[in-house]
Amino acid sequence: MIKFLDLYKINQRYRNEIDLAIKRTLDSGWYLSGKENENFCKNFADYCGVRYCVGVANGLDALSLIIKAYGFDKGDEVIVPANTYIASILTISQNECVPILIEPDINTYNINSDLIEEKITSKTKAILVVHLYGQAVDMDKVWYLAKKYNLKVIEDSAQSHGAIYRGKRVGSLGDASGFSFYPGKNLGALGDGGAITTNDKALYEKVKAIANYGQQIKYHNMYKGINSRLDEIQAAVLNIKLKFLDKDDEKRRQVAKFYIDNIKNPNIVVPRVNKEEAHVWHVFVIRTKRRDKLRKYLENNGVQTVIHYPIPPHKQVAYKELNNLSFPLTEKIHNEVLSLPISPVIEVNEIEKIVDLINAWK
Numbered sequence: 001m002i003k004f005l006d007l008y009k010i011n012q013r014y015r016n017e018i019d020l021a022i023k024r025t026l027d028s029g030w031y032l033s034g035k036e037n038e039n040f041c042k043n044f045a046d047y048c049g050v051r052y053c054v055g056v057a058n059g060l061d062a063l064s065l066i067i068k069a070y071g072f073d074k075g076d077e078v079i080v081p082a083n084t085y086i087a088s089i090l091t092i093s094q095n096e097c098v099p100i101l102i103e104p105d106i107n108t109y110n111i112n113s114d115l116i117e118e119k120i121t122s123k124t125k126a127i128l129v130v131h132l133y134g135q136a137v138d139m140d141k142v143w144y145l146a147k148k149y150n151l152k153v154i155e156d157s158a159q160s161h162g163a164i165y166r167g168k169r170v171g172s173l174g175d176a177s178g179f180s181f182y183p184g185k186n187l188g189a190l191g192d193g194g195a196i197t198t199n200d201k202a203l204y205e206k207v208k209a210i211a212n213y214g215q216q217i218k219y220h221n222m223y224k225g226i227n228s229r230l231d232e233i234q235a236a237v238l239n240i241k242l243k244f245l246d247k248d249d250e251k252r253r254q255v256a257k258f259y260i261d262n263i264k265n266p267n268i269v270v271p272r273v274n275k276e277e278a279h280v281w282h283v284f285v286i287r288t289k290r291r292d293k294l295r296k297y298l299e300n301n302g303v304q305t306v307i308h309y310p311i312p313p314h315k316q317v318a319y320k321e322l323n324n325l326s327f328p329l330t331e332k333i334h335n336e337v338l339s340l341p342i343s344p345v346i347e348v349n350e351i352e353k354i355v356d357l358i359n360a361w362k
């Protein structure tokens with residue numbers, strides 16, 4: 001069986017360094033909010049090209065903390081792509097704001113920025129862009145609108161560690177960005193983890209305080225905060241893996257190029273790339289009208305695939321208030337997409353086998 005993602009194999013490459021880092025942390029007797037977290041945040045901020053980084057418990061918290069720190073009012077609106085993982089939308093409703101969904105561009109699967117302006121109202125406070133599947137959003141129009149209407153730009157960078165747009169890394173393309181280090185992400189921990197990156201000092205300080213019970217000085221609570229921390233062991237592991245992130249992203253690009261160059265089945269739509277550096281291939285998503293049949297066929301032939309995602313957010317039971325809305329492109333994408341195995345550790349013979357199987361499929 002070719003696994004969709006072999007996390008054991010991914011982390012095994014750094015086995016010795018990870019063992020040492022865990023041992024060092026264990027021996028330090030200090031497990032939260034210490035040197036490992038401080039080091040990682042400094043390194044990750046440098047990597048993204050921003051001044052500040054706060055380590056938090058997961059990607060959902062990272063995004064939610066940004067919105068909380070901006071202090072939007074109940075009922076304020078946040079523009080967000082309809083075609084995204086549910087977390088992007090949850091961060092908005094968790095803060096009692098209203099998600100305003102926008103259809104994607106069918107070629108990039110990212111938000112269609114030409115459809116944003118007509119949805120901006122006096123209540124709109126932010127545009128939350130999602131660099132979906134690992135591809136940086138085309139930011140020019142987003143920046144233009146944000147400036148014109150005085151909106152915050154928040155990046156959901158959970159799938160796009162290392163992607164570059166106009167020479168700048170994802171994580172530095174908005175006012176603030178949320179990252180996830182869920183084990184399967186391009187930069188993955190050995191458990192949950194997340195981070196916020198920003199150049200805004202005031203936001204940095206507020207987010208840091210809110211993530212720590214709302215206190216800047218211990219037992220002096222300025223905000224009704226939460227508890228969301230990146231623990232020392234995860235930070236130590238991430239510090240190791242960060243050094244190899246660019247190399248890993250490059251390997252993903254090579255796998256993606258092989259798929260794109262060699263998949264020749266007329267029933268399959270392969271992803272399009274404008275700029276290579278803009279895509280870090282968190283997932284490699286193809287489209288076909290008979291998606292479920294293709295998935296079964298690959299499964300029967302020893303290839304594991306995943307659907308990102310089977311049900312659009314506006315059709316989820318949890319979002320009854322959105323169920324009557326219609327987003328035909330988003331729905332089409334959810335009905336047709338299938339993610340093929342891709343990772344820095346997949347073997348050439350494995351991707352050759354996958355390509356051969358797909359090309360033989362009728």
Ligand SMILES: *Cc1c(COP(=O)(O)O)cnc(C)c1O
Pocket residue numbers: 058059060061084085087088130156158159179180181182192193194
């Ligand atoms: C993974 C993911 C998140 C949430 O990250 P967690 O660490 O699982 O909370 C948010 N947005 C997107 C697009 C994601 O893929």
